[in-house]
Amino acid sequence: MLKSKPCSLSAKKVLVLTGLLSCSLPLWAQQLSEQQVKQVLDQQFKPLLEQYKIPGMAVAVTLDGQHYFINYGLASKQSKQAVSNDTLFELGSVSKTFNATLAGYAQGQGRLSFSDHPAKYFPELKNTAVNRATILNLGTYSAGDFPLQFPDSVVKQQDMLKYYQTWQPKSQVGTTRQYSNPSIGLMGYVTALAMKKPYAELVEKTLFPQLGMTQSFINVPEQHMSKYAWGYKADQAMRVSAGMLDAEAYGVKSSSSDMLKFLDAQINVQQLKQPIRKAIENTHVGYFKVGSMTQGLGWEQYAYPVKLETLLDGNSSKMALESHAVTPIKQPKIASPATFFNKTGATNGFGAYAAFIPQQKIGIVMLANTNFPNDERIKASYRSIEQLIQLKQVR
Numbered sequence: 001m002l003k004s005k006p007c008s009l010s011a012k013k014v015l016v017l018t019g020l021l022s023c024s025l026p027l028w029a030q031q032l033s034e035q036q037v038k039q040v041l042d043q044q045f046k047p048l049l050e051q052y053k054i055p056g057m058a059v060a061v062t063l064d065g066q067h068y069f070i071n072y073g074l075a076s077k078q079s080k081q082a083v084s085n086d087t088l089f090e091l092g093s094v095s096k097t098f099n100a101t102l103a104g105y106a107q108g109q110g111r112l113s114f115s116d117h118p119a120k121y122f123p124e125l126k127n128t129a130v131n132r133a134t135i136l137n138l139g140t141y142s143a144g145d146f147p148l149q150f151p152d153s154v155v156k157q158q159d160m161l162k163y164y165q166t167w168q169p170k171s172q173v174g175t176t177r178q179y180s181n182p183s184i185g186l187m188g189y190v191t192a193l194a195m196k197k198p199y200a201e202l203v204e205k206t207l208f209p210q211l212g213m214t215q216s217f218i219n220v221p222e223q224h225m226s227k228y229a230w231g232y233k234a235d236q237a238m239r240v241s242a243g244m245l246d247a248e249a250y251g252v253k254s255s256s257s258d259m260l261k262f263l264d265a266q267i268n269v270q271q272l273k274q275p276i277r278k279a280i281e282n283t284h285v286g287y288f289k290v291g292s293m294t295q296g297l298g299w300e301q302y303a304y305p306v307k308l309e310t311l312l313d314g315n316s317s318k319m320a321l322e323s324h325a326v327t328p329i330k331q332p333k334i335a336s337p338a339t340f341f342n343k344t345g346a347t348n349g350f351g352a353y354a355a356f357i358p359q360q361k362i363g364i365v366m367l368a369n370t371n372f373p374n375d376e377r378i379k380a381s382y383r384s385i386e387q388l389i390q391l392k393q394v395r
Contacts, residue, residue: 032063060260086227087227088215088228090349093346102203105282125164136297138183140297142174150181174326181249182245199247230369232369233371240349254367259365266341342356344377355385366381
């Protein structure tokens with residue numbers, strides 16, 4: 001990023017007198033230093049490592065186009081390998097934002113419409129209850145209260161098909177939100193059918209390259225396995241196991257370096273070229289109000305400035321585990337730049353959080369190899385964002 005030098009005092013006087021002052025503070029002020037950012041992040045995140053026995057964590061910030069990386073601890077207790085900007089962590093449900101981006105990409109390419117019903121691409125679902133929902137309903141968890149997870153009996157492809165064919169809604173389509181892997185998982189599955197390629201291939205070979213993400217995978221290649229962190233639960237090393245529609249719902253592994261590229265795309269979407277610009281913009285549209293939260297595709301939105309308590313409510317266990325009445329937005333549109341976007345994610349051995357505010361040109365990602373409470377991730381990230389914005393404003 002180019003940095004302009006400060007104007008001399010005499011130059012500024014001349015420009016002010018002529019009404020042509022072009023060297024205002026945002027153009028010539030220095031970026032925050034690595035030390036300033038580290039001090040803020042250390043204050044918020046370091047105590048969590050000991051409190052929750054987290055072996056390793058990567059925290060990264062994008063601010064005014066500048067990237068800052070702070071790494072803590074170990075990617076593997078066994079090998080004593082340290083966490084780096086390139087360490088691969090399991091994203092858990094942050095993966096849903098890529099599912100949403102792929103659906104947005106498919107719509108932008110004219111391969112599907114969010115108003116389509118799944119049987120258009122998955123004909124085995126014709127004359128089923130699930131086909132009353134649209135692809136948009138599936139992606140916004142408003143298809144009629146799918147459960148959080150598939151039943152344990154759904155192991156094979158045929159089990160999945162039978163599950164969707166026999167599923168019955170608990171509420172009318174578009175009236176409630178029930179956070180659900182089978183719901184948004186089906187959106188990803190149908191998107192892949194519409195694009196006539198396997199889902200993982202579409203994400204890894206089409207989506208990631210257009211985002212400049214070279215260290216992100218659904219299936220980690222052998223040559224990158226040495227960078228793949230081990231997750232931990234009660235000192236037991238683990239990695240995510242296969243599950244139905246796991247790629248679509250919680251299957252992405254990525255680094256803090258790559259995740260900042262993804263957040264930069266969200267913050268500076270107007271600078272992207274088509275078709276990826278349209279794909280990202282499609283995920284910034286809000287469709288349903290659930291209390292103070294607006295549900296988009298993948299990302300959850302809050303009007304900024306937002307109180308910490310509001311974010312905690314929107315990311316609570318109650319919000320994830322229970323059905324909530326929704327208010328449809330009559331004329332959905334791309335969210336204002338003054339919006340706080342966020343998404344949490346976890347697997348048994350990993351915890352993740354990503355958030356950004358386009359208006360403030362700031363984004364943060366936290367990747368850890370232990371699943372610890374969402375509240376703690378959100379508090380640390382929110383306070384870090386607020387402190388960094390204040391530092392930026394007074395420099």
